[in-house]
Structure formats: structure tokens, C-alpha cells
Amino acid sequence: AVALAAAADAGRRIGVVLMTDGEGSHAGSARFGREQLVALRQGELARSLAALAGGAEVPVHRLGLPDGCSTEGDLTVDHLECAVAFARPLQTRAVWTTWEHDPHCDHLTAATFARRLAERLGAVLWRFPVWGRFGEGAAHHEAELRLFASPPHLARKRAAIAEHRSQFTDLIDDDPGAGLAN
Numbered sequence: 001a002v003a004l005a006a007a008a009d010a011g012r013r014i015g016v017v018l019m020t021d022g023e024g025s026h027a028g029s030a031r032f033g034r035e036q037l038v039a040l041r042q043g044e045l046a047r048s049l050a051a052l053a054g055g056a057e058v059p060v061h062r063l064g065l066p067d068g069c070s071t072e073g074d075l076t077v078d079h080l081e082c083a084v085a086f087a088r089p090l091q092t093r094a095v096w097t098t099w100e101h102d103p104h105c106d107h108l109t110a111a112t113f114a115r116r117l118a119e120r121l122g123a124v125l126w127r128f129p130v131w132g133r134f135g136e137g138a139a140h141h142e143a144e145l146r147l148f149a150s151p152p153h154l155a156r157k158r159a160a161i162a163e164h165r166s167q168f169t170d171l172i173d174d175d176p177g178a179g180l181a182n
Contacts, residue, residue: 001052001160003096003126005153008053013090016049016060017083017117019110024068025166028175032166040166048160061086063113070109079113084120092121099129107131 007014022041023034032040049058061083065074087095097114098107107130118125165171 001157002150002153003128004049005052005054005156006150007094008056008058009153014053014056014058015086015090015092016045016058017086017113018045018060018062019113020065020067020070020106021062022067022166024066026172026175027068029172031174032172037166037172044164044166048163051159051163052156054156059086059090065106065109068106070106072109072112074109075113075116080116080120083113083117087117087121087123092123094124094126095121096126096128099127102130104131 004014021038023038025041026032026037029037045060049060052058063079063083065079095114095118098104098110100108100111100115102108102111111127114127115125117123161168
């Protein structure tokens with residue numbers, strides 16, 4: 001998030017390839033069906049990106065992979081070709097993704113996809129841990145991890161995270177099986 005804010009401040013063009021629509025996060029909710037949850041999550045993402053990019057437009061390309069259960073096998077040549085077509089006009093020089101050792105299937109799928117996309121674009125690949133930095137295996141990979149800290153951008157990062165109310169508040173309180181990892 002901080003890197004995105006820093007890139008926006010540097011005048012770089014930013015685009016987001018969204019792997020899933022987030023529909024799997026509260027699958028047991030009676031009040032938020034799939035369509036309502038997808039709309040809610042899309043709004044959260046839009047507000048989060050606006051906070052990070054300082055109001056600059058951030059186009060989003062949705063892959064529509066299944067949330068909470070994606071695998072490398074879900075990735076098709078069409079997904080890659082469409083993402084390349086989306087990224088090229090943005091003059092993409094760097095691709096940021098979740099870390100390949102993160103213990104969430106969607107994060108692993110994103111890492112695989114991003115590696116392929118970066119290779120096709122001739123772009124630098126940057127990876128970040130989400131949940132992996134807290135697990136037992138994190139110490140084993142500690143040498144790979146670097147902190148990207150940018151104090152001027154931390155307030156925007158906090159504002160962006162706060163937009164994801166469906167994940168970090170009890171906004172959806174009728175699905176006791178849902179957790180923060182979704």
C-alpha cells in the first residue's frame with residue numbers, strides 16, 4: 001500500500017489486476033449474498049485506491065478467479081493475455097504481488113500470476129508478505145524480507161485499510177465462520 005502511494009506521488013501510472021472479487025469472505029452471510037458482497041468489496045477497493053493514489057485514477061482489471069480457493073490451475077492463457085493488454089498501455093515497469101510463501105491459496109495464485117505477467121512485460125517483480133510474516137516459516141525466509149517504510153505515506157495506508165470495513169469490522173456480523181484471512 002505504501003509503495004502504491006509512493007508511486008502515485010512520483011507520477012507513475014498505476015493499475016491493479018484483481019484476482020478475485022472477495023465473494024468468499026463471508027459465504028455464510030444471509031444479509032450479504034454473493035452479488036451484494038462483490039459490490040461492497042468493489043466499493044471498498046475503489047475508496048482504498050483513491051486514498052492511496054491521492055485521488056488519481058487507478059484502473060482495475062478483474063480476473064474473476066474463485067475467492068478463497070483459487071489455484072494455479074485456474075490461471076489461463078486468456079487471463080495472462082488480457083492482463084498484458086491491460087498493463088502495456090500503463091507502461092508497466094514493476095509488478096507488485098503477494099509473496100509466494102504466504103499461507104493463503106489466493107496469495108500463492110497471485111504470486112504465480114504476477115511472476116508470469118512480469119516476465120511477459122519485462123518488468124521488475126516485487127513481492128510482499130501478508131500473513132506469511134507471522135507464521136512459523138517466516139524466520140526461514142527472513143533474509144528475503146525487506147521493510148518498505150515511507151512515513152509520509154503511512155496515513156494514506158491507514159486510510160486505505162480502514163476502507164475495508166467488511167474485513168476489519170463487524171459490518172457483516174451474521175457469518176460467525178468468517179475471519180480476517182478472507
